[in-house]
Amino acid sequence: QKEVEQDPGPLSVPEGAIVSLNCTYSNSAFQYFMWYRQYSRKGPELLMYTYSSGNKEDGRFTAQVDKSSKYISLFIRDSQPSDSATYLCAMRGGGSEKLVFGKGTKLTVNP
């Protein structure tokens, strides 16, 4: 079993839709959870950062962490064509500096 599982998609939605992106993980030591957005041929940029369980909201983005289920989610409200990108979940913990990434989900928001 991989440490972090993420459905690669692709996911295609109409503009204005609510998008739900998810990752599951197996390492219970993970404490820091991140979502990065990566446009084609660019480096990832940090979208959301959450420590331990709970919700965090930033504008149209909401990140949720459920440590008991080892499941994290990213919700995008009122999705825009400019949200079209690959979304990568990442996490670390247990004293390790290494970030473990999911495979990324490619999202296309159609105008």
Next chain:
Amino acid sequence: GAVVSQHPSWVICKSGTSVKIECRSLDFQATTMFWYRQFPKQSLMLMATSNEGSKATYEQGVEKDKFLINHASLTLSTLTVTSAHPEDSSFYICSARRAGANVLTFGAGSRLTVL
């Protein structure tokens, strides 16, 4: 905000030559820098972790003699791909973490094509 600059963004070289990629933290001191490799439609694979002034720690399966990493200062790390071959063609991305921070800031990546 934290900015990481990576250069060059794109490089083509002949097989057998060496290529150096630079990663700079522009507005903060990066105690730790990470080098990743990304193949098309794949996730980021960590190659090595470098701390300023010490030898890099390479991930299993990464040839340290082929991928030379130097973290000479708190704002600069370099990756040199030595004797490059076509199978080394990939997207190389660096990231940097400032002391006490939990998140990484990534560079824009460098696309290497070896002919």
